[in-house]
Amino acid sequence: MPQPHSLPKYVQISELLIRDIQAGRLTDGERLPPERDMAARLGISVGTLRRALDELTGRGFLERVQGSGNYVRARADASSIYAFFRVELIEGGGLPTADLLSVQRLVKPAGLPRFGQSAEGHRIRRMRRLNDVPAVLEEIWLDGSYTDRVDADALSESLYLYYREALGLWITRAEDRIGLSALPDWAPGSFGKRPGTACVCATRRSHAQDGAIAEMSLNWINTDVAAYVARIT
Numbered sequence: 001m002p003q004p005h006s007l008p009k010y011v012q013i014s015e016l017l018i019r020d021i022q023a024g025r026l027t028d029g030e031r032l033p034p035e036r037d038m039a040a041r042l043g044i045s046v047g048t049l050r051r052a053l054d055e056l057t058g059r060g061f062l063e064r065v066q067g068s069g070n071y072v073r074a075r076a077d078a079s080s081i082y083a084f085f086r087v088e089l090i091e092g093g094g095l096p097t098a099d100l101l102s103v104q105r106l107v108k109p110a111g112l113p114r115f116g117q118s119a120e121g122h123r124i125r126r127m128r129r130l131n132d133v134p135a136v137l138e139e140i141w142l143d144g145s146y147t148d149r150v151d152a153d154a155l156s157e158s159l160y161l162y163y164r165e166a167l168g169l170w171i172t173r174a175e176d177r178i179g180l181s182a183l184p185d186w187a188p189g190s191f192g193k194r195p196g197t198a199c200v201c202a203t204r205r206s207h208a209q210d211g212a213i214a215e216m217s218l219n220w221i222n223t224d225v226a227a228y229v230a231r232i233t
Helices: 009-023 035-044 046-058 160-169
Strands: 062-065 068-072 087-089 095-107 120-132 133-143 171-182 197-207 211-223 226-228
Touching: 009 046, 035 046, 046 062, 087 120, 087 133, 120 197, 133 226, 160 171, 171 211, 211 226
Parallel strands: none
Antiparallel strands: 062 068, 087 226, 095 120, 120 133, 133 211, 171 197, 197 211
16 A cells, blocks of 8 residues: 655654653753754754744744743643553653555444444554554544545555544544554554454544544554553643
8 A cells, every 4th residue: 555645744743842842851941952852863854843933833832032042831731743642652642653554445334333424434443653662553433424434645654634634524533542552464463463462452533523443453562662642631
């Protein structure tokens, strides 16, 4: 399968920094390292980093003080592309990316809880990485009433961003239930666990702006490298 279009690198970096702010790894008032040092640590150019910092400044997450440096401004209303993505590396954080495995429109299987208006759904299978480490295997079912076809080449690494921009569908809230489930037989070898292995699995119901359940997903987490994290404030 062709891989989904990646988000621009500066957007990926700005979203990674927002995740670090939300997690408390970057605290309010903290001064960021010098831009050249920070760019080298992230493996990007100084120009790309500056675009990311400009993005953060425009959204109120950063104050840039001439001659002094860049200072974090934590916000209680922090919002990001990955606001609903709750998996982090064991050591915390991690830049989310996605390997698209398949996209098909199918009749919803009998074992899937009933949701949506259509008997069919778009099944999207992906492997999510954090800092390029395989961390989550996803099977996502989008109700078929929202579109006749999901174009694999048009998918963003953030499905919720794709839903919003391409389908006019806003995911406003989600409910996760955590349990154990056997890793499916379609798990790629690069995931690092054999099919049939018991894994922590988050079953998600995602609600659209009208309150309807628009999407359901199963998310198998490789707990050797990552953890599901929910913060309460």
